[in-house]
Amino acid sequence: MAGSEVTTHDPAGGSAGFAGQHVTVAGLGVSGISAARALAGLGARVTVVDGGDGDKQRAAARELEAAGIAVRLGDGATLPEGTDLVVTSPGWKPDSPLFAAAAAAGVDVVGDVEIAWRLRETVTxxxxxxxxxxxxxxxxxxxxxxxxxxxxxxxLHTTAVGNIGTPIIDVVLGQGKDGARPYDVLAVELSSYQLxxxxxxxxxxAAVLNLAPDHLDWHGSMAAYAADKGRIYEGNTVACVYNVADQATEDLVREADVEEGCRAIGFTLGAPAPSQLGVVEGLLVDRAFVADRQKQAQELAEVADIAPGSGTPAPHNIANALAAxxxxxxxxxxxxxVRDGLRAFHPEAHRIQHIADLAGVTYIDDSKATNTHAAEASLAAYPHIVWIAGGLAKGATFDELVQKSAARLRGVVLIGADRALIREAxxxxxxxxxxxxxxxxxxxxxxxxxxEATRLAEPGDTVLLAPACASMDMFVNYNKRGEAFADAVGELTARDH
Structure with a gap:
C-alpha cells in the first residue's frame, strides 16, 4: 500500500470524514487502543484485530468491547468484511497478510500518526x-x-509526543478540551515504522539525526529503511535539518519534495559554514538563522549549558542539542x-547517565545503547573505558564498532546470549x-x-555499560538492565563503606 493516497480526509468535517466508516485497527498495543477509542469517538464503526489471544489481549479487549468497539483475537490476518480503512500499529510489518488482503480489496492502510495529522485541523x-x-x-x-x-x-505551549510514549492522537484530540489552551507547536518523535x-x-x-542499519528485518533493506526515514522531509515548509557528519541525511534532504523556500540546515560539531549550526570554542553558534549568514554568527549557548550537572556532554548529545x-x-x-531550554533539560535514565565516581573511576549507564550505532557514540565520549557489553545482537555485527573503539578500551566485560560475537570481533x-x-x-x-570491570579499571577510567545489544535475554527491558547496573555500582559503594 505504501505511498498510496487516501481519499477519506475531509478537513471541513468535524470528524475528518471518519463518521460512518468501518475502520479496522491492527494491534492491541498502546497506539492501537488509542486509535480505536479515538475513531469510535468520531463516529467510526471500529473493529480491532490481533493475532494474540493471551490474558493481556483479553483484558484490553474487554475494556474496548465495553466501549462498543468490536475486537477479534487470534486472527490478525483476515480483513473484516466491509472495511473502509485499516489503521495499523507501528510494529506490524508491511508484508503482513492483513495488509495484502487490504491491498487486494483496494483498502488503504495508514498509521496513528496519519490519523492524527488528518485530525489536527478539526479539533479546535x-x-x-x-x-x-x-x-x-x-x-x-x-x-x-x-x-x-x-x-x-x-x-510556547508545547509537549513532546509520538514515539516518545504519548500517543499523538490522544494529544491532538485533547487540545482545547475543558477549556485547555491549544498547543502552539508540537515536538514530534517519529520512528521509521510510523513514517x-x-x-x-x-x-x-524536520530533522534526520543519523542513519545506520536498524530494523532491516521490518523494512527489508537499508535503502527502504532510509527512504522511510526520509519521508519526514516531504512537504516541509521552513527547514530540513541534517547531520553534516552523516552524508546519508543530507542526501535525503536533496531527494525530498519540499515547499518553495524551505531551506537545508546542517548541524556539525565543528565550526559551522553558512546555513549551519555548530561549535566554536565551547559555544553553540548559529550561522543559519541570522541576517547575514555569510558574515554573521549568533551565539546560542555554551556547551556546558547542555544538561548542566550531568558531567561533560557526550559528542552525540552536543549534536542532539544542535539539531534541537x-x-x-x-x-x-x-x-x-535555546540556552535556557538546554539548561533546564534533564536526560532520561539509562541514556549516558552518571551513576557514581569511586576511587577515581567513573561509572556510566547507557543501557539504552541497544545497537552498535548507539554504542559507538557512547564509546566515543570517553578516552579510557572498561566496556560492559553484550545481550541479544539482533543480527548485528561488531567488527566496525570494535575497530573504531579499540584505542579507548582498557578492558571489556561480556555478558548475554550473543557475547561471543563481540568476543570474536x-x-x-x-x-x-x-x-x-x-x-x-x-x-x-x-x-x-x-x-570485574572495577578490577580492570584504573583511576581516570570510565566503566561504561553500553551493551550494543538488546536486553531481553537477561532482562525485561533496557531500563531493568540499567537499574541492575546502578544497583551493582551501589553494592560497590556499600562494600567500600
Missing part, C-alpha cells in the same frame, strides 16, 4: 499546532525532549530560550585488550560484571 477553532519532527537511528527521544524544553523556555504509514504528513520543519536548536530557530525561537581487532567473558545470562550476572 484555532489554527492547528505546527509540527517540528525528529527521526534518526539514535538520539530521537533526547533531541525531542531538548526541543520541547527550548520551546517551553520561549513561553512508513504516514503518507500525508507535512511538517513545519536548529528546529527551534526554524520556528523563530530566540537565542536566550575483539580477538580480530583488539587482541591486546583484556576480556572477561561471563558465561551466564541470569540477572545476577550484572553484579559480577561490575566487579
Amino acid at each position: 477553532g484555532a489554527p492547528p499546532a505546527a509540527w517540528l519532527a525528529v527521526t534518526g537511528t539514535n538520539g530521537k527521544t533526547t533531541t525531542v525532549r531538548m526541543l520541547a524544553s527550548i520551546l517551553e523556555a520561549e513561553g 512508513h504509514w504516514a503518507p500525508s504528513l507535512r511538517a513545519h520543519s 536548536a536548529a528546529l527551534a530557530r526554524a520556528y523563530g525561537v530566540g537565542p536566550a530560550a 575483539l580477538a580480530r581487532h583488539a587482541p591486546d585488550v583484556p576480556v572477561v567473558d561471563l558465561d551466564r545470562t541470569d540477572t545476577g550476572a550484572m553484579s559480577e560484571a561490575v566487579r
Whole structure:
C-alpha cells in the first residue's frame, strides 16, 4: 500500500470524514487502543484485530468491547468484511497478510500518526499546532525532549509526543478540551515504522539525526529503511535539518519534495559554514538563522549549558542539542530560550547517565545503547573505558564498532546470549585488550560484571555499560538492565563503606 493516497480526509468535517466508516485497527498495543477509542469517538464503526489471544489481549479487549468497539483475537490476518480503512500499529510489518488482503480489496492502510495529522485541523477553532519532527537511528527521544524544553523556555505551549510514549492522537484530540489552551507547536518523535504509514504528513520543519542499519528485518533493506526515514522531509515548509557528519541525511534532504523556500540546515560539531549550526570554542553558534549568514554568527549557548550537572556532554548529545536548536530557530525561537531550554533539560535514565565516581573511576549507564550505532557514540565520549557489553545482537555485527573503539578500551566485560560475537570481533581487532567473558545470562550476572570491570579499571577510567545489544535475554527491558547496573555500582559503594 505504501505511498498510496487516501481519499477519506475531509478537513471541513468535524470528524475528518471518519463518521460512518468501518475502520479496522491492527494491534492491541498502546497506539492501537488509542486509535480505536479515538475513531469510535468520531463516529467510526471500529473493529480491532490481533493475532494474540493471551490474558493481556483479553483484558484490553474487554475494556474496548465495553466501549462498543468490536475486537477479534487470534486472527490478525483476515480483513473484516466491509472495511473502509485499516489503521495499523507501528510494529506490524508491511508484508503482513492483513495488509495484502487490504491491498487486494483496494483498502488503504495508514498509521496513528496519519490519523492524527488528518485530525489536527478539526479539533479546535484555532489554527492547528505546527509540527517540528525528529527521526534518526539514535538520539530521537533526547533531541525531542531538548526541543520541547527550548520551546517551553520561549513561553510556547508545547509537549513532546509520538514515539516518545504519548500517543499523538490522544494529544491532538485533547487540545482545547475543558477549556485547555491549544498547543502552539508540537515536538514530534517519529520512528521509521510510523513514517512508513504516514503518507500525508507535512511538517513545519524536520530533522534526520543519523542513519545506520536498524530494523532491516521490518523494512527489508537499508535503502527502504532510509527512504522511510526520509519521508519526514516531504512537504516541509521552513527547514530540513541534517547531520553534516552523516552524508546519508543530507542526501535525503536533496531527494525530498519540499515547499518553495524551505531551506537545508546542517548541524556539525565543528565550526559551522553558512546555513549551519555548530561549535566554536565551547559555544553553540548559529550561522543559519541570522541576517547575514555569510558574515554573521549568533551565539546560542555554551556547551556546558547542555544538561548542566550531568558531567561533560557526550559528542552525540552536543549534536542532539544542535539539531534541537536548529528546529527551534526554524520556528523563530530566540537565542536566550535555546540556552535556557538546554539548561533546564534533564536526560532520561539509562541514556549516558552518571551513576557514581569511586576511587577515581567513573561509572556510566547507557543501557539504552541497544545497537552498535548507539554504542559507538557512547564509546566515543570517553578516552579510557572498561566496556560492559553484550545481550541479544539482533543480527548485528561488531567488527566496525570494535575497530573504531579499540584505542579507548582498557578492558571489556561480556555478558548475554550473543557475547561471543563481540568476543570474536575483539580477538580480530583488539587482541591486546583484556576480556572477561561471563558465561551466564541470569540477572545476577550484572553484579559480577561490575566487579570485574572495577578490577580492570584504573583511576581516570570510565566503566561504561553500553551493551550494543538488546536486553531481553537477561532482562525485561533496557531500563531493568540499567537499574541492575546502578544497583551493582551501589553494592560497590556499600562494600567500600
